[in-house]
Amino acid sequence: MPPDQPGTLRRRMTRLSSYFLPTEREPPADAEAISHKLMVRAGLIRQVGSGLWTWLPAGWRVHQRIVEIVREEMNAIGAHEMLMPVLQPAEPWRRTGRYAIEELFKLKDRRSADMVLAMTHEEIITGHVAASVRSYRDLPLILYHFQVKERDEPRPRAGVLRTREFVMKDSYSFDRDREGLDRSYAKHVQAYDRMFDRCGLRWYRVEADVGMMGGFGAHEYMAPCAAGENEVALAPGYAANLEVASADPQPVSLPSRLDAPEEVHTPGMTTIDTVASAVGLPAGALLKAYPVILDGDDMRLVCVRGDHKVSEIKLGLALGGGFRPARPEEVEARLGPPGFIGPVGAEMPILLDQAVDGGAGYVTGANRPDLHLRGVEPGRDFPYERVDVRTVVAGDTVGGAAITIEAAIEVGNIFKLGTRFSEPLGATYLDESGREQLIWMGSYGFGPARAAAAAVEQYNDEHGIAWPRAIAPFDVEVVALGREGSDERELGDRLYRELKDLGLAVLYDDRDAGPGEKFADAELLGCPARVTVGRRALAAGEIEVQIRRGRATRTVPIEGATEAVAELWQELP
RNA sequence: CGGGGCGUGGCGAAGCCUGGUAUCGCACCCGCUUUGGGAGCGGGAGGUCGCCGGUUCGAAUCCGGCCGCCCCGACCA
Numbered sequence: 001m002p003p004d005q006p007g008t009l010r011r012r013m014t015r016l017s018s019y020f021l022p023t024e025r026e027p028p029a030d031a032e033a034i035s036h037k038l039m040v041r042a043g044l045i046r047q048v049g050s051g052l053w054t055w056l057p058a059g060w061r062v063h064q065r066i067v068e069i070v071r072e073e074m075n076a077i078g079a080h081e082m083l084m085p086v087l088q089p090a091e092p093w094r095r096t097g098r099y100a101i102e103e104l105f106k107l108k109d110r111r112s113a114d115m116v117l118a119m120t121h122e123e124i125i126t127g128h129v130a131a132s133v134r135s136y137r138d139l140p141l142i143l144y145h146f147q148v149k150e151r152d153e154p155r156p157r158a159g160v161l162r163t164r165e166f167v168m169k170d171s172y173s174f175d176r177d178r179e180g181l182d183r184s185y186a187k188h189v190q191a192y193d194r195m196f197d198r199c200g201l202r203w204y205r206v207e208a209d210v211g212m213m214g215g216f217g218a219h220e221y222m223a224p225c226a227a228g229e230n231e232v233a234l235a236p237g238y239a240a241n242l243e244v245a246s247a248d249p250q251p252v253s254l255p256s257r258l259d260a261p262e263e264v265h266t267p268g269m270t271t272i273d274t275v276a277s278a279v280g281l282p283a284g285a286l287l288k289a290y291p292v293i294l295d296g297d298d299m300r301l302v303c304v305r306g307d308h309k310v311s312e313i314k315l316g317l318a319l320g321g322g323f324r325p326a327r328p329e330e331v332e333a334r335l336g337p338p339g340f341i342g343p344v345g346a347e348m349p350i351l352l353d354q355a356v357d358g359g360a361g362y363v364t365g366a367n368r369p370d371l372h373l374r375g376v377e378p379g380r381d382f383p384y385e386r387v388d389v390r391t392v393v394a395g396d397t398v399g400g401a402a403i404t405i406e407a408a409i410e411v412g413n414i415f416k417l418g419t420r421f422s423e424p425l426g427a428t429y430l431d432e433s434g435r436e437q438l439i440w441m442g443s444y445g446f447g448p449a450r451a452a453a454a455a456v457e458q459y460n461d462e463h464g465i466a467w468p469r470a471i472a473p474f475d476v477e478v479v480a481l482g483r484e485g486s487d488e489r490e491l492g493d494r495l496y497r498e499l500k501d502l503g504l505a506v507l508y509d510d511r512d513a514g515p516g517e518k519f520a521d522a523e524l525l526g527c528p529a530r531v532t533v534g535r536r537a538l539a540a541g542e543i544e545v546q547i548r549r550g551r552a553t554r555t556v557p558i559e560g561a562t563e564a565v566a567e568l569w570q571e572l573p
Numbered sequence: 574c575g576g577g578g579c580g581u582g583g584c585g586a587a588g589c590c591u592g593g594u595a596u597c598g599c600a601c602c603c604g605c606u607u608u609g610g611g612a613g614c615g616g617g618a619g620g621u622c623g624c625c626g627g628u629u630c631g632a633a634u635c636c637g638g639c640c641g642c643c644c645c646g647a648c649c650a
Contacts, residue, residue, distance in 0.1 A: 025599065025611070026585045030578095030643040050642065101650065120650080154574075154648055162649085229649090415650095481609060488608095516610035523610095534609050544609090 014474065015496075016509040020057050023521050033227035035456040036159030038465050042524045044473070051156025051164035058473040058525065059452075061505075063167070065471045066199055066448040067146055070169045073195045077187040079142035079171055084124045086148050090114035092123035095424045103151045117150035122421045122443060125172045129439065130427035136176050139429060139439070140184055144171030146448075158227050160449045161409060167449065173442040176429060178216070181416055181440040188414050188444045189219070196221055196411070199451055200468020200573060202458055206232050207240040208413065209313050215420065221412035223450075225457030228409040235398040243313040246388055247396035247403050249355035252284030252305065257361050258375030261344060264363070267370045270339025272306040275372055279363055283307040287356065287364040287376065289341045291326040291334075294319060299326060299334055301346050303364075304353040308390040315389040318351065336367030343382040344373055352384035409457070411450045417441040459549065465526030466549040469572045474507040476565060477527040479518045481534040491558070492533045495543070498562040499531075504569065523548065528572045531565055549573060 020043075027037035028047075039045045044059030055063055071081065090106065093099040093116055099106075105117035118124070125143060133139065149168045156162050173184035189205070196203040201223050208220040220241055222232050233245035240246070269275045276283045286306030292315070293299055300319070304310055316323065328338050334348065335341040342364030343350045356362070361375035378384050394405045419438040422428070427439045452471065459466040467473070476499055480492025489510065496508040507527060509518050515534070522530050530546040537544050542555040545565060549572075556564045 022583085024584055028643095029585065032644070047642090098650070103649070122650095151649085155644095155646095157644080420650095483608070486608090512608095514608055514610085514612060516608095516612080518611090519609080520611050532609080536609065 014505075014507050016507060017511045019507070021521075021525070022056070023524055031159065033158035033161060033453075033457070034460055035161065035225075035227060035453040038456050038460055038524070039159055039453065042465055042526065045160060051153055051162070053160050053163060053165075053449075058507075061473045062452045062467070062471055063448050066451050067167075067169070069198045069470065070195050070446050070448065071146075073191040073198070074142075074144050074169070074171060076194075077142065077191045079144050081145060082143055083145045084118075084121050084147060086118050086150060088116050088118050088124060090116050092127055092425060096123055096421055097424070098123070103153060105150045105152050118147075119149055119151045120168075120443070120445070121145070121147065121170055122172065122417070122441075123425065126421045126425045126427050126441065129174050130422070130425050133174065133427070133429055133439065136429050136431050136437075139174055139176045140180050141174040142171055142184060142187070143174075144169060144444075157229075158453075160453050161227060162229065163449070166447060169446040169448070171444045173444070174427070175440045175442075176431065176437065177440055178418075181216070181418070181442055185217070185414060185416055185442050188442070192221055192412055192414060192444070192446070195446065196223075196451075198470055199455065200459075200470050201411070201451065201454055203411065204232055204234065204239040204408065207244055209241060209244050209317075210415070216416035216418050218413065218415040220410050221414075222408035223411045223454035223458065224406045224408045225454055226407055227453075227457055228407040230408050230410055231405050232408045233392055233403045233405055235401045235403040238398040238401075238403070242391065242405060243311060244317070245392045245403070247392040247398050249305070249308070249390075250284075250393075250395050250397075252282055252307070254285050254357065254360040254362070255281060255374070257377070261373040261376045261381055263366060264372045264374050265370060266340075266372045269370075269372075275363065276306065279372070279374060281363060285363060287342065287362045289335075289343060289365060291331050291341065292319075292323045293326050293330065295322045299330070299348045300351055301335070301341075301343055301348055302351045302353070302387075302389060303343055303356065303384070304390045305355050306363075308353065308355060308393070310353075310389055311391040314391075315387075318387040318389050336365065337369045340365040340369060340371060341367055342373060342376070343378075343384070344376055346382065350382055350384045351387045351389065352378055353390045354386055354388050355390055409450060409454050411454055412444075412446045414444045415442060417443055460526075461551075463520070463551070464524035467526045467528060469528045469569070472527050473505075473525065474527045475504040475569055476529045476531055477507045477509060477522045477525065478531045478533070479509045479515075479522055481515050481518070481532070483512060486535075487538060488533045488535060491538065491543070495531060495533065495562060495565075499565060502562060502566045504566060523551075529565065529569055531561075547572065 022043045024041045027041050031037040046054045048054055107115050109115050146167055146169050150165050153164050156164055175181045175184055204222045205219050206222050208218040210218045231242035233240050233242050266275055272283050272286055283306040287303045288306050290302040290310050331338050358378055363372055363374045364376045366373045395402050422439040428436045431437050456465050478492055478496050480489045482488035496506055499506045526548055528548050532544040541558050543561050544553055544555050546553045
């Protein structure tokens with residue numbers, strides 16, 4: 001799909017009477033997310049199947065405006081646009097080990113060769129670079145494309161927020177070493193910050209999990225909104241995905257020390273809450289024991305404060321590998337009855353979360369039925385290794401400031417891959433001394449569809465969407481009241497032409513519909529400014545301009561109205 | 574993958590329990606009226622009730638199987 005060049009979008013005739021903008025009065029019955037409801041109602045998107053969406057003309061204009069912003073910022077950091085196929089041979093995916101990914105669509109061609117539908121393009125781009133880059137003189141490089149991604153998602157949801165097919169801008173950086181990668185990464189940070197600013201989104205750049213791909217660092221760009229699938233932990237100067245966030249815990253009042261642990265009878269009390277109220281202490285004065293089995297079949301006992309939860313992501317990072325929770329029979333065999341386990345006497349390495357105070361007495365399971373221990377001191381009563389594995393909670397502090405937790409949707413991510421792909425695919429170069437070296441890579445994604453949906457999530461009211469100026473389907477919607485041939489229509493026609501000539505993208509509602517319907521449709525679609533030409537104002541020598549966000553209206557003299565509207569538009573958010 | 578729900582003209586719903594000629598609102602078409610907040614009156618078109626099978630004189634309705642879609646969780650390279 002060739003992009004619209006600046007200008008061509010704007011010269012096109014866009015009269016609503018002959019445009020395909022099917023609005024709906026009611027949202028689809030199965031829609032939950034605001035962006036899902038509004039984008040369907042406003043005639044921007046339509047569903048084809050689970051996680052499969054068509055972009056209708058007005059919706060595609062939004063998409064393409066975002067694409068153009070992204071393209072400009074990528075070009076500004078010296079990246080080169082290209083295009084790679086979605087349908088690919090399976091072979092390079094086998095080489096990188098990604099053929100096993102369940103989300104990867106797999107198929108066979110007519111000669112029964114294994115093929116895949118790409119979910120990203122590391123394999124192919126790295127193959128090209130491996131084949132053509134020979135020397136350190138060829139580096140660094142940043143290459144990118146806008147291409148469809150296919151992912152067999154277990155659960156598509158919320159309109160275009162999580163789909164099985166979507167366009168992504170993916171770029172890939174190639175450098176000779178780690179420092180070079182850091183520089184390419186920094187360029188992307190700069191470009192991405194600008195992209196999201198220009199799209200008019202509220203966003204955060206947060207520290208992210210590097211996931212199963214390993215890697216040397218990653219950030220996610222998160223747009224806060226109710227329909228978001230992620231949570232971000234925020235404090236002044238701090239932003240992280242909740243999955244990996246770290247913070248100082250809130251204090252908990254602990255009982256005075258004991259010389260040695262004492263048994264407490266706790267019949268049938270297998271939960272933190274029941275034990276806490278039985279001993280008359282806050283949940284944070286208890287230790288929660290979480291037994292896990294490592295990939296090598298070894299067992300570890302992870303302990304966090306009773307009022308905290310283990311973050312499986314952080315635990316995975318701390319363990320440096322895969323793990324699973326121990327099954328009840330494994331707990332029974334190696335520790336004690338589930339519900340009454342604890343670190344004292346446990347014959348396995350113990351990982352103690354750093355929120356647990358070292359020199360104080362905690363209540364823990366006794367590894368015997370119906371018994372807990374009080375006054376248990378880490379170090380004195382059991383050996384441990386310090387880890388940071390808990391999920392932070394709102395009210396914890398970073399640098400003394402309390403964090404808040406907000407739902408957000410991931411709209412972009414940037415990732416230091418290192419040599420994860422260059423190694424299996426043989427992407428190397430010769431350095432100055434003629435030695436073969438692996439290329440250091442980064443990969444960077446941006447989802448225009450998600451950015452569009454996030455904008456709808458962030459900017460809407462009971463009447464519909466209120467687009468940021470930069471990505472609205474049209475800059476101005478002209479609503480002419482009255483019928484064909486009336487003075488209102490005549491002036492509407494004129495304003496439409498003049499606004500277009502000034503370079504604005506204008507949608508002109510020239511339908512033979514009532515005023516209520518026109519206003520309702522205009523506010524649903526959400527162009528940043530609406531120009532109304534009606535008899536009332538016409539008689540006074542004025543037209544009316546409504547700013548969509550906030551819905552404030554003002555009148556403008558007909559004389560010089562076009563310039564006034566264009567000036568006003570420049571100042572919109 | 575676990576749990577829950579839904580499938581009836583373009584959209585939203587009722588009817589299903591208790592089997593008997595498919596209903597309502599909006600949208601659509603024609604005519605007249607109406608034009609600053611989703612208009613009024615009159616006339617009209619449009620549905621294999623997701624699919625297949627079974628029970629029955631008769632199935633949107635009861636039974637079985639399948640398909641599709643949504644939500645929560647798990648997952649999300």
